[in-house]
Amino acid sequence: MSVLRLVLGDQLSDDLSALKDLNPDVDTVLMAEVRDEATYVRHHQQKLALVFAAMRNHAERLKGRGVNVRYVRIDDADNSGSITGELARALDDGAHEAVVMTECGEWRLAEHLAAFAEGAGLPVEIREDRRFISSHDRFRRWASGKSQLRMEFFYREMRRETGILMDGDQPEGGRWNYDAENRKKLAKGVTPPDRLLIPPNAVAREAMGDVERLFGDHFGSLDGFGWATTAEEAEASLKHFLKDVLPSFGDWQDAMAEGQPWMWHGLISTSINLGLLDPLDVCKRAEAVYRAGKAPLNAVEGFIRQILGWREFVRGIYWLKAPEYRARNFLDADRKLPWFYWSGETDMACVADVVKTTRDNAYAHHIQRLMVTGNLALLLGVHPDQVDDWYMCVYADAYEWVEMPNTRGMALFADGGIVGSKPYAASGAYIDRMSDYCGACRYDVKSKSGDAACPFNRLYWGFLERNRGRLRDNVRLAMPYRTLEKFGEAKRKALAAEAEACRTLLGAAPME
Ligand code: FAD
Ligand code: DLZ
Ligand code: SF4
Known part of the structure; x- marks a missing residue:
């Protein structure tokens, strides 16, 4: 059976559930740069260039493995402008008998895709996104019956379940949380380390040109673009962080300094969110740095909590509470954002x-x-x-x-x-x-x-x-x-x- 497999712009992981049983002889992977996704909010120019470049690089990676990829560029003449439009176009010739995709990350697009599945006239399978550490079910089970949902308690369960930073059934070092040690103001004479920013590769440079041409009126400058757009670049960026930066992450986690944008932060959220890095792997590798005696516990625990705790927790909350969460305004705030x-x-x-x-x-x-x-x-x-x-x-x-x-x-x-x-x-x-x-x-x-x-x-x-x-x-x-x-x-x-x-x-x- 020939299957059309959709890969969205933030689903650039080798082990994406939509690709699990891919048959390269008959299946097609669809990737589409579309106006709807590029403009449903007026994304920063760097974000657009990042997503397009990472999508293009990923498509080449898949092709290199013998996968048949139908890649639609943002300025292709027949581009319909939407993901569902591109799905329909790809099915036009009747060559595919089913569609498989991984659930998408936003309610907005999930609704469009669900409506598409309803009316597609052929089987559409929407698979769970397994790139998160806690599944929807797992989070719902944890949340069920609780009057208050607190990240700290969810995080402890995640620690127990993954065994990360555990000493038997106790937290490593005897405490779950070393936040109290992570609130230092930047000391005089201490300067943040030089950071490995990734110079745009040829594909990224081309994407930057496209963005400048088509979305040059969006907020932000493209000049300082230094984001990883391939899994290899993301890996280099992570390695540099784990070795040269993580040991002091905790000390200066909450500090701010004029003209110092990076401080001791990971600069990896773009790569994790796109699927170029795996969150559980990042946590395990940070733990390994601690176990090797190369970074203190307060730094490593603080860093791991952001991913194993906060990142998983907010994702759980979003899907537990959406769509009504998107209309919440508990304080009846009613002012305009200043210019x-x-x-x-x-x-x-x-x-x-x-x-x-x-x-x-x-x-x-x-x-x-x-x-x-x-x-x-x-x-x-x-x-x-x-x-x-x-x-x-x-x-x-x-x-x-x-x-x-x-x-x-x-x-x-x-x-x-x-x-x-x-x-x-x-x-x-x-x-x-x-x-x-x-x-x-x-x-x-x-x-x-x-x-x-x-x-x-x-x-x-x-x-x-x-x-x-x-x-x-x-x-x-x-x-x-x-x-x-x-x-x-x-x-x-x-x-x-x-x-x-x-x-x-x-x-x-x-x-x-
Ligand atoms: P680090 O400080 O090095 O942290 C390591 C990783 O932990 C991050 O890469 C990220 O994956 C994760 N992380 C840290 N804090 C959070 C958090 N609160 N929620 C979820 N994950 C977290 N993060 C996004 O990825 N996308 C967003 O759109 C986003 N919007 C935010 C809006 C507000 C108002 C606030 C307060 C925070 C927001 N964050 C968002 C969380 C956080 O600020 C960023 O993840 C972080 O700054 C990314 O930089 P880093 O990779 O250097 O992070
Ligand atoms: C963010 C983004 C942008 C800017 N452009 C595209 C695109 O052209 N094609 C695509 O498949 N995905 C894009 N994305 C990512 C999607 O917006 C994202 O998959 C959904 O918002 C769900 O998280
Ligand atoms: Fe400090 Fe000025 Fe910001 Fe007030 S507005 S917190 S004085 S930098």
Whole structure:
């Protein structure tokens, strides 16, 4: 039987379930660059070039193994513009008797593919994506009957189940979590290591040209493109990280520094999300570095938790709660995203630096995403749809299944406490503690009111006051709410007015 096998742009793994029983003599693999996927959000130019280049390289890899690949380029004259359109075109000649695919990562496209399967008129098999460590079923079983879903407890189960960083049935070193050791501000005289950025190969250069020509008006610059677009390049990047960077990952995990986009981070989310690296393999290899005595436990545990814990957890939440998760707005946030999120034109040194690295590299590390741009959007009360759209548009690793629980859940608390137990709202003091941004900033991080004061300070108490009815009973916010109560009504009103003035100053206007 001749089978048409669909491989999507983020399904570039050798062991993809859709290819398991492929018969190279009669089957065809369909890969299609399409406008719908390139424009359903206006992805950063580097992300488009990355996806197209990685798809083209993967197609060549499959062809090299004798697989018959039907590859549709973005500017092919007959390109229908959608994945389902390309499936229909590929079936037109009646040569295939069935379609096999791996479930896709986003609800939006999953719905289109389900509708296609319904009306295809031939058998369509949608297989589970086995590139995750926890299956949907496994996550549902864990979540079932729990009133609260906390990443930490899910992560412990994943540790037990995989045996990673376990000493018998106990966590290696006696503790599950070494976070307390991973919150250091960058010490004076310490500079991040040189990083292995991958110079674009010929295929990537061609893809960059296509993107410039067809999507040159999308956000971001292509100049600094340094992403792996083949499994071999991703492997080189991972090897460099494990050897030269991982040992200090923990110490500086939460630190930020002006003009230092990479710090000690892995820079591997793009490759894992595309399928060029396998998450379980990455965890095992990080553990091996620890077992060989080449990296301390706090670094390795901290790194593994991001993948075995957070990455698996947010994926589980997305599929457990979608599609209604995508409409959640627990804090009734109703403001527009200020323009400087795109232009970078702001006197806030921290925000300007994060937007710059985002524009130049399609990357910002976790704390920059969470505690600078995310925290500011939370304090301003920007509508979650606008914030989600920004995060989807600007990062090379953005896919809704991972972006949305991080943005709507972790950063904005728009899910009311599914991903995190409290909002990560913080004043300028946090950014000052974890970075060198404030020294060079026009705003005064010690000052709480007036136009010269740090906007994070001006917004912080007003945020708590505005959301008093929704957040006051959150036990993790008991302390700040006690302080707010002690301020008395007149001061609370003044704080609310201060925050409102700041929202206006920063251009967070009400949505029409
Ligand atoms: P490292 O810091 O080296 O971490 C190692 C790996 O752990 C990452 O490559 C990633 O695969 C995984 N990881 C770390 N934190 C998380 C997390 N919170 N959730 C899921 N996986 C995690 N990550 C994405 O892959 N795509 C997104 O669209 C995305 N959007 C985000 C939006 C917001 C508001 C926030 C706060 C975080 C977001 N993250 C997203 C998570 C995280 O910021 C990135 O995975 C990380 O910065 C990628 O860089 P790295 O490879 O250097 O990560
Ligand atoms: C992200 C992306 C982009 C930009 N372009 C394509 C494409 O042209 N063809 C394709 O098959 N996949 C693309 N992708 C990845 C898909 O958007 C992704 O598979 C879904 O969003 C599910 O995660
Ligand atoms: Fe950011 Fe405020 Fe510090 Fe300026 S003073 S860098 S706005 S935290």
